[in-house]
Amino acid sequence: MSHSHHRYFVPPIMGIPYEYIEEDLSNKSSLLLKYNPVHQKIPVLVHNGKSIPESLVILEYIDETWRNSLVLLPQDPSERSMAQFWAKFIDEKILITARKVSFTTGKEQEQTIEELSEHLKLLENELKGKPYFSGEAIGYLDIVVANFLVFWFRNLQEALGINMFTEEKFSIIFEWIEKLVKINVFEECRIPKE
Template sequence: MADLEMKLLGLWCSPFSRRVELALCLKGISYDYIEEDIQNKSPELLKYNPVHKKVPVLVRDGKPIAESLVILEYIDDMWDDKPAILPQEPYERAMARFWARFIDEKCLPSIWKAFWGPKKEQDEAEKEACENLKALENELKGKKFFGGSSIGYLDIVANFIAYWLDAIQKTAGKTILTKESFPLLSQWKVDFVACKVVKENLPPWERLVAYYQIRIEAAKASNDDGKIQIY
């Protein structure tokens, strides 16, 4: 199948945008990348994602697809002649989707709140975050990756935990994911980031740490940690 004109509207520091880039690279799909400024959204972004006005947005032959989980499934379905991202067995596919939504709807919000939620709620949020991480830890028993012996859909979705979380822990001066408490997740992080394709699709470490540090200081100066957001 010949590729039609395709472009990705993304943001360099966004784990959601990087999910799509990684999936495209794993599939060997070429695309044009357009860097967005979330503080000054382009007319193109507003045109292609008028509902959420967020990245990522994949545009193929003028047709936009928004939301990273939706885009990942679209990529897997559209280029089914290339290595699969989602499991092929229906039950395993359903479970991968379940855990992906668990990460986005439960795990990431609880982690974010544990670091930058209201002070009086951080301790409880940290407990919840650890419980959520423990659930993911259990999913890795007997496996190198969530996808088994190779990187798959759920590994891509969990990229925030593998890389961005360390940058947040460094800038916030607090650690919730340790080798002692989460040995399987900790080893998974090492194996995931060590993969050549993954490494090539991660934001520069020092730049990412500096980015979060700037946002933390700006939020403190305005006395509003709610301004620190994950994109």
């Protein structure tokens, strides 16, 4: 894939102007190399001439910088820590296991899918009894989960011909996805299947 469409949707209440620059990872721009010389990856947020790389770090920076305009992370320290814990769980457990599915076959792939299914069930339990992962309104954890499950994993599953993330198995998460799909800004930021 020559172009990477790595984009986070954010609630429309933000109202913060920004410029979105598409990056061709097969031919990395001088801007990317300048602003993320360590990993040379996207996404990178550039604000006031300073670069902030990595998705989770960017979301936390946005929360801290524009706290008067929006609140992504909970104010309560223990709730905030738990949101960060689950985001890390997605980044370090779920995402790595999902990527492993792409590179395995046969029995090893079956075991990896089973492991991924268990991880997703743990995540789904966090949503039980709440309209959103972040509580009554969309927040930090909803953005992290949506980016993985809706923008990336569903497309990957379809591309690989795997049918493990289904409404029958994960009804609570699918109900949450239905709520998100009705939000215009969410639809605008979907990654094209191609």
